[in-house]
Amino acid sequence: MLRTALRNVLAHKARLLMTVLAVMLGVAFVSGTLVFTDTLGNAFRKQSAKGFEKIAVQVESPTVGEGDTETGLPAGTLAKIQGLPQVAEATGRVTGFAGVADQKGKLIGNGWSNTGSNFAPGKDGKDPSYDFTEGNGPASAGEIALDKETAKKGKYKVGDTIRVATSGPVVEYTLAGVFTTDLGSVSAGGSMVLFDTAVAQKQYLKPDHFSTFTVTAKGTASDEQVLAAVKPLLPADADAETGTKLADDEADMIKREMSGLSTMLLAFAGIALFVGIFLIANTFTMLVAQRTRELALMRAVGASRRQVKRSVILEAGVVGILASVVGFGLGLGLAVGLRSLIGSIGAKIPNGPLVISPTAVLSALTVGVVVTVLAAWLPARRAAKIPPVAAMSSVHAVASAKSLLIRNIIGSILTAGGLALIAAGAGSSDGTSGRILIAVGAFFALIGVIVLIPQLSHPLIAMVRPLMVRAFGVSGKLAAQNAVRNPRRTGATASALAIGLTLVTGLTVIGVTVGQAIDKMTTDNIRADYLVSMSSGTSMDVSAVDALSKAKGVEGFSRKQIGTAEVKGSEQMITGVDPAGFDKVFSVKAVSGSLNTLAQGQIVIEEKTAKKKNWKAGDQLPLVFERDGKKTTKTLTVGAVIAENELFSSYVVDQKLLDPFEEKPYLPEVWVKMAGGETKANEQALVDSLGNNPAMTVMDKQDIRNFFGGMINTMLNIMYGLLAMALVIAVLGVVNTLAMSVFERQQEIGMLRAIGLDRRRVKRMIRLEAVVISVFGAVVGVGLGSFLGWAIGETFRDSIPNYELVIPYGRIGVFLLLAGVVGVLASLWPARSAAKLNMLTAIKTE
Numbered sequence: 131m132l133r134t135a136l137r138n139v140l141a142h143k144a145r146l147l148m149t150v151l152a153v154m155l156g157v158a159f160v161s162g163t164l165v166f167t168d169t170l171g172n173a174f175r176k177q178s179a180k181g182f183e184k185i186a187v188q189v190e191s192p193t194v195g196e197g198d199t200e201t202g203l204p205a206g207t208l209a210k211i212q213g214l215p216q217v218a219e220a221t222g223r224v225t226g227f228a229g230v231a232d233q234k235g236k237l238i239g240n241g242w243s244n245t246g247s248n249f250a251p252g253k254d255g256k257d258p259s260y261d262f263t264e265g266n267g268p269a270s271a272g273e274i275a276l277d278k279e280t281a282k283k284g285k286y287k288v289g290d291t292i293r294v295a296t297s298g299p300v301v302e303y304t305l306a307g308v309f310t311t312d313l314g315s316v317s318a319g320g321s322m323v324l325f326d327t328a329v330a331q332k333q334y335l336k337p338d339h340f341s342t343f344t345v346t347a348k349g350t351a352s353d354e355q356v357l358a359a360v361k362p363l364l365p366a367d368a369d370a371e372t373g374t375k376l377a378d379d380e381a382d383m384i385k386r387e388m389s390g391l392s393t394m395l396l397a398f399a400g401i402a403l404f405v406g407i408f409l410i411a412n413t414f415t416m417l418v419a420q421r422t423r424e425l426a427l428m429r430a431v432g433a434s435r436r437q438v439k440r441s442v443i444l445e446a447g448v449v450g451i452l453a454s455v456v457g458f459g460l461g462l463g464l465a466v467g468l469r470s471l472i473g474s475i476g477a478k479i480p481n482g483p484l485v486i487s488p489t490a491v492l493s494a495l496t497v498g499v500v501v502t503v504l505a506a507w508l509p510a511r512r513a514a515k516i517p518p519v520a521a522m523s524s525v526h527a528v529a530s531a532k533s534l535l536i537r538n539i540i541g542s543i544l545t546a547g548g549l550a551l552i553a554a555g556a557g558s559s560d561g562t563s564g565r566i567l568i569a570v571g572a573f574f575a576l577i578g579v580i581v582l583i584p585q586l587s588h589p590l591i592a593m594v595r596p597l598m599v600r601a602f603g604v605s606g607k608l609a610a611q612n613a614v615r616n617p618r619r620t621g622a623t624a625s626a627l628a629i630g631l632t633l634v635t636g637l638t639v640i641g642v643t644v645g646q647a648i649d650k651m652t653t654d655n656i657r658a659d660y661l662v663s664m665s666s667g668t669s670m671d672v673s674a675v676d677a678l679s680k681a682k683g684v685e686g687f688s689r690k691q692i693g694t695a696e697v698k699g700s701e702q703m704i705t706g707v708d709p710a711g712f713d714k715v716f717s718v719k720a721v722s723g724s725l726n727t728l729a730q731g732q733i734v735i736e737e738k739t740a741k742k743k744n745w746k747a748g749d750q751l752p753l754v755f756e757r758d759g760k761k762t763t764k765t766l767t768v769g770a771v772i773a774e775n776e777l778f779s780s781y782v783v784d785q786k787l788l789d790p791f792e793e794k795p796y797l798p799e800v801w802v803k804m805a806g807g808e809t810k811a812n813e814q815a816l817v818d819s820l821g822n823n824p825a826m827t828v829m830d831k832q833d834i835r836n837f838f839g840g841m842i843n844t845m846l847n848i849m850y851g852l853l854a855m856a857l858v859i860a861v862l863g864v865v866n867t868l869a870m871s872v873f874e875r876q877q878e879i880g881m882l883r884a885i886g887l888d889r890r891r892v893k894r895m896i897r898l899e900a901v902v903i904s905v906f907g908a909v910v911g912v913g914l915g916s917f918l919g920w921a922i923g924e925t926f927r928d929s930i931p932n933y934e935l936v937i938p939y940g941r942i943g944v945f946l947l948l949a950g951v952v953g954v955l956a957s958l959w960p961a962r963s964a965a966k967l968n969m970l971t972a973i974k975t976e
Contacts, residue, residue: 631911639919686714727769
């Protein structure tokens with residue numbers, strides 16, 4: 131039986147190759163994900179450890195308010211720490227955003243990871259954190275140093291003049307030196323600019339203050355001893371940790387981040403393997419059907435049912451091992467490819483070897499073998515039931531009415547139960563628990579539909595049969611009949627496509643619906659022509675905001691300032707705006723009261739909060755502000771209640787009310803209305819008012835839409851790319867089904883050729899059969915996916931203003947069309963094989 135099993139593995143090379151491909155793709159994704167995340171995590175952990183290896187203690191500045199504004203660590207404290215007997219050296223650092231312009235004035239780097247800091251030389255004149263390859267550190271206010279990669283991208287050399295932007299106006303500096311660094315933000319594709327310490331303090335904090343202290347130990351003093359000595363000297367709320375603890379914390383953070391990426395990729399690998407199960411089961415069902423007489427003869431000469439079953443499962447095991455080994459090799463290539471891809475988009479990954487852990491190897495082998503064996507178990511069970519008498523006949527017993535009835539009952543119960551759970555989740559008041567219910571319901575509904583899909587094939591395909599007959603004549607009629615000749619096989623093939631299209635359609639419905647709600651928000655609530663912000667996402671400087679307000683052609687203007695205050699015992703985010711330009715740049719509906727009251731120093735409250743707190747226009751509301759440890763209470767009148775929107779927090783005031791309580795205001799964005807609307811001249815006027823600052827982004831209305839909704843489209847495209855693998859496996863399933871159909875109908879095809887059906891019509895018949903099966907699976911997937919999209923969307927309804935379900939008929943039409951194309955492509959080889967059959971040989975086939 132062992133020799134028989136091994137022989138059979140090689141006896142059907144083409145069909146088994148497709149099975150190997152299905153398993154191989156899933157295994158490659160699993161192993162590639164594990165190796166990639168292990169390699170990435172190991173490289174960053176080593177980099178993290180290297181970055182902290184010389185640091186005994188690091189002290190962080192206390193922060194206050196929205197945007198975590200630093201209060202700073204005094205230079206006097208640094209001097210005291212430097213005088214401790216346990217300390218060899220203590221260095222003060224101050225950091226913030228710094229963007230470097232290239233030769234064309236464009237920002238180098240990706241904005242959020244462009245960093246500026248101070249050059250802090252020790253007693254030897256060198257800064258231990260940076261290794262200079264050219265020149266030296268900045269020695270005066272007009273000099274800077276750049277990291278090597280940024281200097282290379284900008285084609286800068288020592289002595290060149292460079293334009294650098296922080297949160298304020300652009301300033302020109304002379305390049306004094308070029309250095310290398312292991313800083314994570316630079317590795318992520320950002321830039322690093324080193325300023326003279328006094329310049330950095332003025333830009334990012336305040337004179338004689340630092341963001342952090344890094345302390346190295348003297349002699350045999352331990353990190354804990356240094357920490358114990360440093361702590362009593364620190365200001366209140368300053369945070370101090372040992373270098374070892376910081377390295378461990380950063381390693382844990384990296385591990386958590388890697389686990390999120392790993393979970394997402396593994397989820398898609400699971401989907402691919404789940405789809406692959408149908409292809410594997412279908413393949414072994416076909417192989418068993420082809421070998422009915424052979425297996426029956428084996429039973430007749432003494433092989434037991436257990437031996438026959440074991441033989442088929444052994445075949446599956448061999449296929450699984452082969453697919454796992456090849457898939458693991460492909461996974462290693464995938465891991466290397468992902469690493470190169472990240473590097474090609476500007477993010478640097480620290481150097482390090484490819485990490486191949488025992489877990490990755492065992493997972494790949496286990497997944498491949500277990501999935502293949504489980505998928506082959508039912509076909510093996512059917513093989514064991516083949517009676518010896520079947521050796522005398524080419525006809526194998528068909529499924530009994532009882533087995534089909536049981537199957538339909540089970541499928542109906544699972545589908546109904548799943549749909550009920552989905553509906554319950556959609557109606558749940560708690561969004562999180564509702565989505566959990568929907569996920570569980572989706573699983574059961576999907577399984578139920580897969581069980582029922584053979585039964586569904588008859589009525590759905592019957593609906594299109596008249597159209598096929600009318601359009602394609604005999605070929606169309608035969609194709610429709612062949613598609614339902616073996617409903618189980620048709621159902622298994624269509625299931626693979628149904629799963630993929632369920633996920634794709636569900637994601638599309640959610641994405642398009644949320645995207646339209648966001649787009650409606652931008653068109654309904656925004657009158658401004660432009661939105662100006664920092665490319666880093668940090669706060670703009672007040673000088674930049676003032677410069678914008680004076681730009682040529684400005685008709686309406688309002689900053690968006692974020693602060694905090696205590697409202698009725700809890701800290702809340704407060705949005706500050708410019709009342710004079712508020713109505714010109716925003717279109718906000720007042721449910722009650724008047725927005726004009728903003729200019730009178732009154733507060734505006736969002737409707738949802740007002741209802742929850744039972745507040746209304748005219749009520750008195752005490753707000754407690756805090757600055758430098760001193761609390762001030764201001765009682766404001768509720769001037770208006772506004773409709774829910776995503777542009778502001780629940781509380782809106784005149785920005786002048788926030789200014790006295792903030793040393794440095796947090797200004798994430800400015801909205802501008804221009805005379806004449808959106809024109810190139812108006813946009814250039816705003817750019818010119820900012821001094822052609824490369825670190826600031828000026829967005830028009832379309833850019834604003836993309837800014838708010840672009841992330842959704844990006845995520846959808848990523849999901850489509852990952853789910854494409856599942857659809858590739860589904861295509862292999864269609865090829866397999868058609869190949870088996872041609873094999874089983876050799877005699878019939880020969881007879882059709884003999885009575886006048888030419889090769890062109892034979893090919894058309896096979897192609898139409900493939901299209902019918904593919905579109906049938908797609909229709910089932912689109913229907914279930916649309917229902918899931920609606921249900922998930924209902925759980926977000928309360929948190930997204932202007933939410934309204936959108937069924938993207940255009941995209942769904944494209945999905946169905948692509949399903950038809952998939953059918954045509956999958957049918958090329960089987961159709962060609964059928965057309966090439968010798969009619970006399972085929973007629974003689976038993």
